[in-house]
Amino acid sequence: MGNYVSSMAFPVPSPGYLPRSARFVRTRTGKVIPIVHYAHSTPRCTVIFSHGNGTDISRLKDFLQEFSRRLCVSVVCYEYIGYGHTYDAESEGSIYTLQPSEDGCYESVDAAFDYVSNVLNVPTHKQIWMGHSIGSGPTVDLAARMGDNINCGGCIAGVILVSPFTSATDVAYPLLSFVYNMFPNLNKVHRIRSEVLLLHGMRDDLISWQHSKSLAETRKLKSKQETQLTLIRNAHHNNVFEQEETWEAIESFIKSLSLIDV
Secondary structure, three states, rough: HHHHHHHHHHEEEEEEEOOOOEEEEEEOEEEEEEEEOOOOOOOEEEEEEEOOOOOOOOOOHHHHHHHHHHHOOEEEOOOOOOOOOOOOOOOOOOOOOOOHHHHHHHHHHHHHHHHHHOOOOOOOOHHHEEEEEHHHHHHHHHHHHHHHOOOOOOOOEEEEOOOOOHHHHHHHHHOOOOOOOEEEEHHHHHOOOEEEEEEEOOOOOOOOOOOHHHHHHHHHHOOOOEEEEEOOOOOOOOOOHHOHHHHHHHHHHHHOOOOOOO
């Protein structure tokens, strides 16, 4: 069941050309993933972006550079195991034989966190993790696990979820969620102790804005934490970043965070 849902959840595009600045990092099981870093000269923080399932980091250069320029932040984007230019360091076969999976996304986000924290040396209180669509899955998982760490006080500065779902299974196969629940964000979101912004297009016909509403309500019910929910009136699933309201909401959210050096 899990393999079937995974095959439908990851329409992997053919790999494009990576920016020359891309770096390759190894995950905990020896897989190798590319990471790109667009550094701002005077960044307020670093935003780490988990992309949607129908693209890869080779196609996001213009968007990520504009994001960095417009919001005065540095931006990092990493690739999911099984997507373009990822490979198994221990295998002598084709570099394109890896298959994407839920666990592979979690493994990839952990490698990205390690890179940002220990190679780029960005302190956690200057990190904002943002996930779009299926990218909300690894983003929520990482932030929830960090929230479980009583010694870090939530650790990262903030979390931004754009067009997120309660779970990937709820979107495509809601009747199967009792059997296999892929990326169960609804079961984890209350464990996030950082500030959270949810952005969703009201015309999204792929993932209804009701998913974001449920995430916000569940977080308040289970952990008594308020979540900022911003519904973008004219946005569909794939054009939410084309709306001025989206940029204004992200700008306002970043300004609201405590990003001073401690």
